[in-house]
Amino acid sequence: MSDLAPDSVEPRLRGRFGRPYLYVVETPSTQELFSEVELPEGAVAVAEHQTAGRGRSGRTWSDTAGRALLCSVLLRPAEAPVIPQLSLVVGLATAEAIEALAGVSAALKWPNDVLLDGRKVAGVLLERRGSAVVCGIGINVGQERHELPDDTRVPATSLRVASADAHDRGALLVELLDGLEQLYGSWTSTGLEPLVERLASRDALRGRRITLSGSEGVGAGFSADGRLIVRSDDGATHLVSSGEIGLA
Numbered sequence: 001m002s003d004l005a006p007d008s009v010e011p012r013l014r015g016r017f018g019r020p021y022l023y024v025v026e027t028p029s030t031q032e033l034f035s036e037v038e039l040p041e042g043a044v045a046v047a048e049h050q051t052a053g054r055g056r057s058g059r060t061w062s063d064t065a066g067r068a069l070l071c072s073v074l075l076r077p078a079e080a081p082v083i084p085q086l087s088l089v090v091g092l093a094t095a096e097a098i099e100a101l102a103g104v105s106a107a108l109k110w111p112n113d114v115l116l117d118g119r120k121v122a123g124v125l126l127e128r129r130g131s132a133v134v135c136g137i138g139i140n141v142g143q144e145r146h147e148l149p150d151d152t153r154v155p156a157t158s159l160r161v162a163s164a165d166a167h168d169r170g171a172l173l174v175e176l177l178d179g180l181e182q183l184y185g186s187w188t189s190t191g192l193e194p195l196v197e198r199l200a201s202r203d204a205l206r207g208r209r210i211t212l213s214g215s216e217g218v219g220a221g222f223s224a225d226g227r228l229i230v231r232s233d234d235g236a237t238h239l240v241s242s243g244e245i246g247l248a
């Protein structure tokens with residue numbers, strides 16, 4: 001039985017996230033699996049393999065069948081969601097779940113790439129569906145080095161490569177859903193401020209020279225509302241709320 005099969009995952013779920021649990025062997029993208037019925041917040045779709053996995057900014061997200069954690073979580077925020085902040089919340093939940101399961105230190109490349117040793121192990125894609133948000137999370141878990149894509153903007157890694165160990169994807173998913181439920185609940189009731197410390201301690205860009213839309217600067221942390229602070233060479237401080245950050 002797969003470590004992501006319902007019989008493996010459902011008995012371990014701790015909260016309301018993960019119910020219902022939709023599991024398929026193959027799909028174009030787990031982001032599409034919620035389209036037909038009205039499902040509650042916390043519904044989760046998982047696949048062993050995606051044939052048309054989507055990444056941010058129109059990129060693709062590739063996987064090796066049976067090796068990655070590919071999931072989408074349905075969120076129904078009461079108020080219009082502030083997507084940049086929610087991106088950070090989901091990125092933090094992903095980083096903390098990886099740390100708890102694999103005993104590694106994860107970093108966050110704003111807004112929500114999760115890095116191990118400077119290499120990307122996980123990515124998050126948020127897509128609006130009316131007032132709901134479909135939150136897609138891809139984590140490279142069991143891929144060997146030769147199974148990872150070699151043409152990505154940020155070099156890729158997996159939990160297996162980074163920790164030299166095998167990991168149970170079901171256990172990672174249960175940890176992720178529990179952490180996300182708590183962080184999302186905290187964010188919807190008290191905003192981002194109580195989470196800024198946890199975000200800041202994992203900031204991969206602080207003190208690093210970065211590029212954004214042709215300009216360069218140095219990462220200088222996150223603002224209390226989740227924007228990236230960039231200090232340009234003339235000493236001016238800029239607050240960035242969206243965009244693709246490159247490492248110079």
Ligand code: BTN
Pocket residue numbers: 028029030031050052053054055056057059061069070071072113122123124125136137138139
């Ligand atoms: C990124 O870093 O560009 C975001 C990657 C998001 C990938 C996940 S895998 C599960 C879900 N389904 C998709 O098609 N994409 C997201």
